[in-house]
Amino acid sequence: MAALTLRTSGWLLVLPLLGLVVVMFAGPLFNIFWLSFTDPGPGLSNYTALAERESLRRLLWVTLRICALTTLFSVVLGYCIAYAMTHAGEGARQKMLLLLLISFWISVLVRTFAWIMILGRNGLLNNGLMSAGLISAPLPFVRNELGVLIGMVHYMIPYAVLPLLGAMRAIDGRVMAASRNLGASPAQTFWRIWLPLTKPGVIAASLLVFILSLGFYVTPAILGGGKVLMVAEYISVQVLITLKWGTAAMLAVLILVSVLALLALMSRFMKLSAALGGRA
Amino acid sequence: MTGATSLAVRVNRRIAWGLLIFLVAPALVAVPVSLTAQNYLSLPWDGLSLQYYRKIFSSPEWMSSFLQSAVIGLSSAALATTLGTLAAVGLWRMSAGAGLLRAFLLLPLVVPPIIAAMAFYRLFVPLGLIDTYAGLILAHTVLAAPLVLITVSASLAGFDRRLEQASRNLGASHAQTFRRVILPAIRPGVLSGAVFAFIASWDEIVVTLFLSKFAVYTLPRRMWNGIRENTDPSVAAAAVVLLSVTLLAFLVWVVLQRRARNLSSSQSDNG
Numbered sequence: 001m002a003a004l005t006l007r008t009s010g011w012l013l014v015l016p017l018l019g020l021v022v023v024m025f026a027g028p029l030f031n032i033f034w035l036s037f038t039d040p041g042p043g044l045s046n047y048t049a050l051a052e053r054e055s056l057r058r059l060l061w062v063t064l065r066i067c068a069l070t071t072l073f074s075v076v077l078g079y080c081i082a083y084a085m086t087h088a089g090e091g092a093r094q095k096m097l098l099l100l101l102i103s104f105w106i107s108v109l110v111r112t113f114a115w116i117m118i119l120g121r122n123g124l125l126n127n128g129l130m131s132a133g134l135i136s137a138p139l140p141f142v143r144n145e146l147g148v149l150i151g152m153v154h155y156m157i158p159y160a161v162l163p164l165l166g167a168m169r170a171i172d173g174r175v176m177a178a179s180r181n182l183g184a185s186p187a188q189t190f191w192r193i194w195l196p197l198t199k200p201g202v203i204a205a206s207l208l209v210f211i212l213s214l215g216f217y218v219t220p221a222i223l224g225g226g227k228v229l230m231v232a233e234y235i236s237v238q239v240l241i242t243l244k245w246g247t248a249a250m251l252a253v254l255i256l257v258s259v260l261a262l263l264a265l266m267s268r269f270m271k272l273s274a275a276l277g278g279r280a
Numbered sequence: 281m282t283g284a285t286s287l288a289v290r291v292n293r294r295i296a297w298g299l300l301i302f303l304v305a306p307a308l309v310a311v312p313v314s315l316t317a318q319n320y321l322s323l324p325w326d327g328l329s330l331q332y333y334r335k336i337f338s339s340p341e342w343m344s345s346f347l348q349s350a351v352i353g354l355s356s357a358a359l360a361t362t363l364g365t366l367a368a369v370g371l372w373r374m375s376a377g378a379g380l381l382r383a384f385l386l387l388p389l390v391v392p393p394i395i396a397a398m399a400f401y402r403l404f405v406p407l408g409l410i411d412t413y414a415g416l417i418l419a420h421t422v423l424a425a426p427l428v429l430i431t432v433s434a435s436l437a438g439f440d441r442r443l444e445q446a447s448r449n450l451g452a453s454h455a456q457t458f459r460r461v462i463l464p465a466i467r468p469g470v471l472s473g474a475v476f477a478f479i480a481s482w483d484e485i486v487v488t489l490f491l492s493k494f495a496v497y498t499l500p501r502r503m504w505n506g507i508r509e510n511t512d513p514s515v516a517a518a519a520v521v522l523l524s525v526t527l528l529a530f531l532v533w534v535v536l537q538r539r540a541r542n543l544s545s546s547q548s549d550n551g
Contacts, residue, residue, distance in 0.1 A: 016366060099304055108483070108485070114309050114310060215394050245402075259391070
């Protein structure tokens with residue numbers, strides 16, 4: 001009986017947030033799903049447009065390519081950081097963690113704006129290079145894929161580090177010691193033992209970065225300067241300017257289904273809370 | 281990792297430190313640029329000037345944006361903290377079989393902001409909530425509550441269940457047990473969840489872009505316009521202000537985390 005009341009009281013406490021999420025979030029999301037099949041008319045026309053319209057296919061291709069490159073660079077660089085943190089002394093690790101967390105907290109808008117100031121046409125980098133006499137005209141660092149990539153990788157690295165850190169700290173150090181005692185070189189130990197043991201972390205980190213990149217809006221919109229169109233910016237134009245809800249809803253459903261499927265895949269390698277809680 | 285490994289490990293360590301500095305340093309560029317004496321985005325080579333801080337602090341537009349961001353951030357943090365903490369305690373009591381429910385409540389965290397923005401927009405137009413405080417506070421509450429849920433759940437994980445039972449056995453009501461026994465133990469977790477929720481709203485731009493027009497114009501919203509027009513160093517000054525609040529919140533969060541860890545370790549020592 002006591003257990004029952006405990007359970008009931010549990011439900012009562014969850015209810016307010018549950019109601020809010022159902023009414024304010026899940027319901028409206030379902031509405032978007034519904035719209036993708038009913039606007040402008042009922043049917044699958046929004047989805048068949050994917051096969052018919054070259055522009056939509058190019059949009060998806062650009063998005064996927066940038067997400068894949070962002071994932072690759074973020075995970076490689078993140079691996080380097082996570083490896084150093086795992087092998088650093090306690091004091092150094094705390095300092096490294098502090099820098100990582102600060103970068104986590106800095107607003108994406110401020111970071112993107114910083115890249116504009118640094119990489120822009122009249123930015124610090126171009127001005128510096130020109131006054132040093134290395135170049136005669138400004139180099140195009142932004143308003144292209146390069147700028148978008150720099151901004152996105154910079155934002156995503158911490159998200160790659162956390163799952164990797166979790167995976168690396170779970171490795172039993174005695175396995176490495178055993179490998180070396182049995183005569184393996186440090187390089188062999190790294191490639192044959194360490195890297196395979198961290199594979200779940202690498203997969204989880206890659207999936208997490210890819211998922212976050214898929215719907216990323218701020219950095220591509222600003223650093224792409226209208227030249228590099230990714231799905232999120234396309235959706236905002238369809239909704240706020242051309243008012244084509246059907247196409248926007250179809251793209252949203254596509255992204256959302258991909259995100260949820262990839263998250264389910266990711267949970268087979270690492271719990272989401274563990275992936276993001278690697279900081280503890 | 282001694283002896284022969286040390287060269288590769290040392291080189292890697294240098295690279296890692298470089299990368300970590302690369303993660304934080306670019307954002308700090310806003311500080312010198314905001315002090316420039318020129319009228320375009322540049323480093324202050326020809327002398328420092330506070331003109332852009334004077335400009336934003338005497339501009340009614342920028343000041344109203346600061347105020348709005350603060351009001352919306354504090355309101356949604358208060359709501360999200362209340363709802364998120366109650367839900368975390370509720371889920372903790374249910375323990376078994378609550379996994380799916382927890383996953384559902386974390387939904388706002390995994391849906392890309394652009395899609396959340398669409399959903400809110402579509403919901404708010406017929407309700408007349410576009411461009412209102414109520415609309416933005418509600419939306420930010422939904423987005424921030426899962427952050428509180430996660431933070432508070434983490435501190436509940438270190439809380440000894442028997443303490444609650446003891447309190448009930450000694451005749452305390454559910455409400456008394458919650459206020460006198462559970463809440464003090466998870467207070468650092470609740471407060472750091474609140475700080476997290478405030479910053480989530482304070483920084484939020486994507487949903488805000490869809491839901492605000494003229495009447496409600498938060499700090500990130502006004503900065504977004506400034507960045508798009510790409511001219512005036514006053515945006516750099518605003519970025520420094522935004523950043524200072526974020527870093528202040530971060531410091532508070534670090535202190536709270538430390539306290540939460542001490543609390544949970546002292547409890548597990550007893551247990």
